[in-house]
Amino acid sequence: MDKIGRIILDDVQFNLTIKRLAHQLIENYNDFSNTVIIGLQPRGVFLAERIKSELLKINPSFNIQSGSLDTTFYRDDYRRQGNPLIPNKTNLDFSLEDKKIVLVDDVLYTGRTIRSGLDALLAFGRPKTVALLVLINRRYKRHLPIQADYIGKNVHSIDTERVIVSWKETDKKDEVILYTPKNE
Template sequence: MEKSNRVILDAKQFDLTIKRLAHQLIENHNNFTDTVILGMQPRGLFLANRIQAELLAINKKYKVQVGSLDTTFYRDDYRRQDNPLIPSKTQVDFIIEDKKVVLIDDVLFTGRSVRAGLDAMLAFGRPSKVELLVLINRRYERDLPIQAKYIGKNVHSVTSERVEVSWVENEGEDKVILYTPAND
């Protein structure tokens, strides 16, 4: 039973956060000629597609390519699962060799998913630079020395708490909630 939940981002804040992240990318990548975006499956791809759409809404010349990365078999815990894992689709229809790659995920917590994403990405070439963009950065519980360059919102949480990102494409609405378990 959940003790409390707190909305971290409502739909309006969610939209503003995506707009801000897109503008930060523009500041650092100018015209995106040497930049590609890789969304980590499954939920990082929602954010990657939203970022791409926002960039195009700002200026039609920002035609940044977006691909999707599945990290299932690159995870350090995939053999420890009781049930077989069902991978998502990886689709990278472009060259990342010597490109700037913006790796995107919805939540950064321990860093293990991002590490797996970096390993999966290397199967498609060696980029000149990799930057991490996340909607939510859960601080204080990192297992690996991984840090995002672009952060939608920092959340100060403990291991027992849970952050849930809802996407209009999947759950019917955009919002982020922090769940705190009951102390029963």
């Protein structure tokens, strides 16, 4: 099926958005003591790392703990996809007991990944608070009552559309594109 792509965030807007998100975090977390920024595998990890380096640019004295979390073993669609889901690496070598967590993902859509992420977090202790930060919030199609606390951009999209976030790290450029199927 042919599809039409529309850029929602270009390179400049993309990086401005990350800067704004970083500043918003500082408003609420001060010096980031007792705070952990956790990126959800696979693509939330890039955003978490970007946010972290942005924060360090703003204030190099911040001592920010960060990690990555894989939710594969906690997902509710395991065995509903025909093949086993192949996991990614979890990199959290400290306890999350009583920590303030900022959970980071690239796109919030149905909310199921975040649900599994919340479950996965609990295996590392009982956090004090958990906030959710996403680059793109696809509204109206939530399957679960989950909302983000920090949003890069809201996107109104329908089921058949797809949002693709590209990262310099793997895709050579920073960009968010909304693909709409072309009607023949």
